[in-house]
Amino acid sequence: MWRQWWPYYAMMAPGLIFFAVFHYLPIWEAKIAFQQVRIIPPNIWVGWKHFETLFASSVFWQVLANTMIISAMKIAFVFPVPIIVALLLNEVRSGPFRKSIQSAIYLPHFLSWVVIAGIFIAALSPSDGVVNEVRGYLGLEPRSYMTDQGAIRWVLVFSEIWRSAGWDSLLYLAAILAIDPQLYDAAEMDGATRWQKMRHVTLPGITPTIATLFILNAGMFLSADLNQVINLSNDAVRSQIDIIDTYVYRIGLQTGEFSLATSAGLFKGILGMLLIVAAHKLSKRLTGKGVW
Amino acid sequence: MRLPGLTPFERIESAIIVSTLLLLTIVCVQPILNLLAVSLSEPARVPGMSGLTVVPRGFSTDVYTLLVTNPAVQRGLVNSAIITIVGTVLSVIVTALMAWGLSRPGLPYRRAIFVLVLVTIVFEPGMIPDYFVNRRLGLLNTYWSVIFFKLVNAWYLIILVRFFEEIPKELLEAAEIDGANPFQVFWMVVLPLARPALATITLFYLVFRWNEFFRAMLYLSDQSLWPLQLVLRQFVIEGDKLAMVGVADMNAYTGASAIDIRALKAGMIMLTIAPILIIYPLILKYFTKGTMSGAVKG
């Protein structure tokens, strides 16, 4: 067996070593989650104290709920958009026009959330933001989206779409290009319309990619974007969009308890792993392909 | 290939598709143009500039002169170039090699390795343990600490595995029959076929490395090693009164408010986007080669 497989292991070796040294060694170091950190040794074993603190806080459950709701919204509304964009882009004849679009839509990805938050806050301003100006033309009352507890999660969703749709569509486009052109020719000869080709050739062709990304996203379910929330958060809506990471970060700032952050990380990690497995099984059942 | 004539219905469809994409394009590009406009405006006229305008108020290249002629910024550019190029090349090679191995269905312990990789996605021990490890290995204050950070991105790895799995078995068997060993198969058959995927991964890694500054801050004490992003951040610190001083420090400008901070920040962003803007179209080329152009004509 090894005679057959050793070349592959040789090729994988650098990657495997990397994971061992730079991912697993630090996890071992992360045993501080269970210990009070002391610079002057020895590390004192404090046990589950950090986990207790985390779960005892009444705010934690609210924060957990927020995290899950926001992630669910993102999977439902943000996840499909790059796929749709890629499909649409694929319908445009290859050439300078398509290239220009491709070269433009990825740009927002490069802005930091600080900048993007500034843009959205300005655009959504009830006094002079462009969105409310449009509402005015339509005869609607201005609405302060950024301070509206009902609307703020949608702001997160839309800003995420704006930022990442163009960039992520690149991946799906690459997947589309990998589809065997003969399948399209066959469909063409059968007289398929554009939408039929999409349904019967393109979509099945990129389903493995979609499934993979879905499963990976499931693993990150409890890790909604920290920077996004921090920058778009304000006092009026914090209770709705505070996520695990921002909560732990704030408490950590006050107390210097970064071990708390590590326990929260462990909690998220375990749950993330379970979700990946669940998503993987679901995907296998629906599409025949999981993550492995 | 001659196009069949479009029915009116199909024309409307095309129009809708194109307008949607155009709308998306405008919405994505406008803020960038706004930042460009702000960076080129006269400092005294920047306050009050709306986020919608794409026309500068007045014209002044002071911001760019200040940034580009600053020796720290230039050094940062060089450092970023080194870290990005070396890092990306290494990342793509190591990732592709590992993905190839993982994509072979019969590989022993395949599932175990997958699980171990997936675990690294959900468990991030944080920067303090990472710092300790780098310290232990003596990598602190060298390019390598930054290059090795996320050398292999688990997401990209798994995505690449997915692509490799799709490669038709017949092509691989044909090469093997011709006497190619696994390395040669990889090099001569797999890589050319996976060009769009590899191009995507390359771009992803490139951008990731180009934008990464936090780890550089953590691991690199020697300022002459700092990448561009970190240098730029150092000079315009948010909310700190020293921001003004940092600016004046960068050049012979006396008078703390000679340069507008907002314009400077906008210029910084432009500077960091510029190289990507140049490289992106080059990478796009690989999106039509490889497997034959998959663009369906409509």
Added chain:
Amino acid sequence: MFGRRILMAGAAVLSLAAGLPALAEPVKLRLVSKDLSLSNPQDVAHVDRIEAALAARGTEVEIEIVDVASSGYADKLTAMILAGDIPDLIYFQGGDAKIAEQGVLEDLRPWIEKSEFLKDALHPHNRDRLENYPYLLYVFPVRNPQPVMRKDWFERTGLPAPQTLDDYVALLTAVAQGDYDGNGKADTLGLTAAETTAELDAIFNRAFGVDASWLKGPEGFINARVSPQERDKIAFYAMLREKGLLDVEYITTKWDVKEDKFYSGRVGMILGSSAEVVDIYGGKMRQVHPGVELVLFDPPQGPAGRGLAAVDVSKESRGFAISALSGNKEAAFAVLDFMASPEGQVMDRMGFEGEEYVTKDGKVEVTDKIATWYARFMVAANWTTPVQWLSPPAQQHLANVSAFYVADNAFVWPPEYAADLDATTNVYREWVFKFVSGEAGMDQWDAYVAAWNAAGGERLTAHAREVLDATN
């Protein structure tokens, strides 16, 4: 781990050695500060001349600057220290509490007692803060936000400088209704703040009797945030907003947008947190509107008093510390003490002769470059610069901060209250916005208090009463 034991042993030996008189060999001192970087020639020159001055006084030190990026400073510093790399003289900007807790920072009080210059250079709040938390030294004037306005607009209103709450309302109304920015619309707002009402509290707290974090209620201490005094103050803010005098979008206004609104004329008055900041505003305003100066106003007299908000003296939030593990504590403290001396103050506050200032015929004059110089170590309370270059509003800012100084009774909370503190603060901020924006009427105040108590406020109050009753 073995290496650390050696370090401990070595530290012990060296501590003994430190008691010996200054050695002929220069002592190597490792210094880390956000404001000192090897790549800034000014910083390097500054440190060099400090070395020279110390040598002239008989203390041979070699100061080695440890470079840490100022962006992400606290994170990097924490990582370094946890990894065992602890400089001798450390500037902290966050993250010190945990480290002090582990006994790694030196108690500075005995050193200050024996000092030559430092003990007289402290500001009143420094002394209070050192009593509560003796590990950080930050000898700078207190930052307490104060209101500024364009002088030309102020003069256009024809009103006198506001002394009472009613005066403020009248002034802001005049600005809001007059179209001073000349854009054809009366759309200027009176006042804005950055993200929370904390800046406003700086000038309005005392006017309403919110004199400290914990006020005496009928049953004992209560948290100011749920007091009747606070309620009156918030009602005032709500009234301001209703009349268009307070920008309701303050909550989404970050500091740079706040300044932008001020320079572009969207808002008439903002608060500047320190004298330097006031001068920065002034400089930028002059650039955007040539010839326009700023004017600073005193805090208003209200029904319950007048002044700037009480200053938190539970601990310094940032400052210099000396490592308790260091073998060079004497040298480290010598540096600090020197910076408090007149010679040190000239260096730290006035920059370099010939660059930031010149001496002509025995008189000192500052150059343009002084505007970009900043003190890296301290601004002593007992030393004034030979020439004044701060603008009048900035000087007034400084004067007010001393004149209206009052210590707060806030204290440091044990870590088990962190969650309660966070939860109650969130409840407070959320409700303040509801009241100010008009979403909730002031009649819902009791609902807010109940929510505050339920979020952990009861626990906090109980603990506070224990602490404060013990010290009162």
